[in-house]
Amino acid sequence: MEFSVKSGSPEKQHSACIVVGVFEPRRLSGTAEQLDEISEGYISNLLRKGDLEGKSGQMLLLHHVPNMLSERVLLVGCGKERELDERQYRQIITKTINTLNETGAMEAVCFLSELHVKGRDIYWKIRQAVEAAQDSLYTFDSLKTRKAELRRPLRKMAFKVPTRRELPIGERAIAHALAIAEGVTTCKNVANMPPNICNPAYLAEQAKILENDYDNVTTTIVGEQEMEELGMGSYLAVGRGSANESQMSIIKYNGAGDDSKPLVLVGKGLTFDSGGISLKPGLGMDEMKYDMGGAAGVLGAMHSLAELQLPINVIGVLAGCENMPGSNAYRPGDILTTMSGQTVEVLNTDAEGRLVLCDALTYVERFDPELVIDVATLTGACVVALGAHATGLLSNHNPLANELLNASEQSGDRAWRLPLWDDYQEQLESPFADFTNLGGKEAGTITAACYLSKFTKKYNWAHLDIAGTAWRGGKNKGSTGRPVSMLTQFLLNRSGQEQGE
Ligand code: BES
Ligand code: MN
Ligand code: ZN
Numbered sequence: 001m002e003f004s005v006k007s008g009s010p011e012k013q014h015s016a017c018i019v020v021g022v023f024e025p026r027r028l029s030g031t032a033e034q035l036d037e038i039s040e041g042y043i044s045n046l047l048r049k050g051d052l053e054g055k056s057g058q059m060l061l062l063h064h065v066p067n068m069l070s071e072r073v074l075l076v077g078c079g080k081e082r083e084l085d086e087r088q089y090r091q092i093i094t095k096t097i098n099t100l101n102e103t104g105a106m107e108a109v110c111f112l113s114e115l116h117v118k119g120r121d122i123y124w125k126i127r128q129a130v131e132a133a134q135d136s137l138y139t140f141d142s143l144k145t146r147k148a149e150l151r152r153p154l155r156k157m158a159f160k161v162p163t164r165r166e167l168p169i170g171e172r173a174i175a176h177a178l179a180i181a182e183g184v185t186t187c188k189n190v191a192n193m194p195p196n197i198c199n200p201a202y203l204a205e206q207a208k209i210l211e212n213d214y215d216n217v218t219t220t221i222v223g224e225q226e227m228e229e230l231g232m233g234s235y236l237a238v239g240r241g242s243a244n245e246s247q248m249s250i251i252k253y254n255g256a257g258d259d260s261k262p263l264v265l266v267g268k269g270l271t272f273d274s275g276g277i278s279l280k281p282g283l284g285m286d287e288m289k290y291d292m293g294g295a296a297g298v299l300g301a302m303h304s305l306a307e308l309q310l311p312i313n314v315i316g317v318l319a320g321c322e323n324m325p326g327s328n329a330y331r332p333g334d335i336l337t338t339m340s341g342q343t344v345e346v347l348n349t350d351a352e353g354r355l356v357l358c359d360a361l362t363y364v365e366r367f368d369p370e371l372v373i374d375v376a377t378l379t380g381a382c383v384v385a386l387g388a389h390a391t392g393l394l395s396n397h398n399p400l401a402n403e404l405l406n407a408s409e410q411s412g413d414r415a416w417r418l419p420l421w422d423d424y425q426e427q428l429e430s431p432f433a434d435f436t437n438l439g440g441k442e443a444g445t446i447t448a449a450c451y452l453s454k455f456t457k458k459y460n461w462a463h464l465d466i467a468g469t470a471w472r473g474g475k476n477k478g479s480t481g482r483p484v485s486m487l488t489q490f491l492l493n494r495s496g497q498e499q500g501e
Pocket of ligand 1 (some may be wrong): 013082226273291346350352353377378379380381383438439468
């Protein structure tokens with residue numbers, strides 16, 4: 001879809017549809033007021049008759065409004081004016097897009113960007129609107145033989161800015177949003193792909209596509225033979241039960257010459273997590289195709305970054321692997337030697353993510369990173385703690401944690417910090433090895449992060465547990481594209497390009 005910004009008044013718009021807000025109870029927004037005057041009370045008349053209360057998400061489509069150049073006017077209920085917050089704003093935009101898609105209007109001018117959202121400026125409102133629009137227009141139908149075609153889908157949308165002066169800010173918001181949306185779409189596409197197609201080699205192919213599409217991106221693949229030479233004993237163990245080779249993709253984005261230390265993103269890429277010998281129960285096991293959501297998020301963020309061409313250096317690592325049972329599979333009781341030299345006693349082969357990540361986290365030391373962020377669908381316990389709303393955040397460096405929390409607030413892709421106190425470390429003690437891979441039933445998200453922290457002592461590090469946020473189950477099953485927008489926001493902030501600058 002195409003987006004643009006406009007500064008003209010509503011009656012001057014020559015569009016298939018004009019979108020304006022109405023607050024509860026039956027109160028016109030500024031723009032709706034203007035339209036009402038021009039149309040000689042047409043809109044206020046309708047409201048008086050009770051056609052629209054203004055409750056959040058209510059829609060009323062009008063044709064042939066008197067004295068209007070536009071064919072239609074869509075009145076959008078925005079709830080109580082003083083209660084309009086970020087979440088509601090996004091929901092209203094999503095509803096509007098879905099409604100417009102079902103009307104015959106193929107283009108629209110949207111005045112909802114003029115609404116007052118507490119603490120948010122025009123850059124934020126337009127960026128969120130474009131991201132929300134692209135998010136709701138997404139479909140994954142590449143494997144359906146019959147695709148549901150919309151007869152007259154929305155193709156163009158313009159957002160109103162107050163005056164001409166804000167036009168460049170609005171354009172910048174659109175550019176940022178489109179770059180983020182591209183990364184989000186990439187993330188969703190690979191994450192939704194079934195595990196018989198999306199295996200570690202497929203992840204590597206996607207990483208190679210970025211190299212082909214952008215001059216300052218290079219991708220290399222580390223296969224099992226090289227992992228063997230590097231001593232990545234724990235990563236390799238997890239993949240041993242699978243016929244699909246473990247492959248780790250290294251995507252290097254160079255935007256700041258060779259002197260600037262890279263920011264490193266590492267994504268858990270379990271293209272299927274059956275649990276291995278500690279096999280998972282059957283119900284809902286298909287959803288473990290999403291256990292590569294961390295790698296998909298990193299790939300998506302790298303895509304957004306390359307689209308934005310930010311002046312920083314970033315390395316994205318996709319730790320591709322498949323966890324399967326079999327006669328060659330690793331077992332509970334096995335003791336593995338990690339790349340760091342530390343040994344780990346496997347108490348449950350379903351706690352595999354940390355075994356893959358720990359070697360990837362040791363591997364990235366060679367890049368002398370400025371900081372490292374890993375992203376992983378790591379623990380069911382995180383879903384219990386935070387549900388589907390917030391990503392779990394744990395870190396060994398307070399400033400980094402705060403930067404990520406800021407980015408999550410700004411992007412609306414929320415995260416919440418959990419502690420990483422040493423008190424929890426004893427849950428990982430082992431009688432036979434340096435530690436185990438299992439922390440017991442208490443504080444599972446924290447003990448998983450404690451495990452990783454044993455491998456991240458040499459740099460500033462944060463861990464994002466996206467087990468609850470990476471995908472939706474049930475009837476709207478599908479990847480959410482999270483945390484691409486949080487990560488991209490973090491990178492925008494890091495390169496001093498946040499907001500309307
Ligand atoms: N990929 C899972 C975590 C997961 C489970 C994410 C459900 C989203 C929904 C991970 O590999 C796993 O199996 N974790 C175990 C760890 C346990 C054995 C310590 C878990 O959370 O049950
Ligand atoms: Mn598992
Ligand atoms: Zn897993």
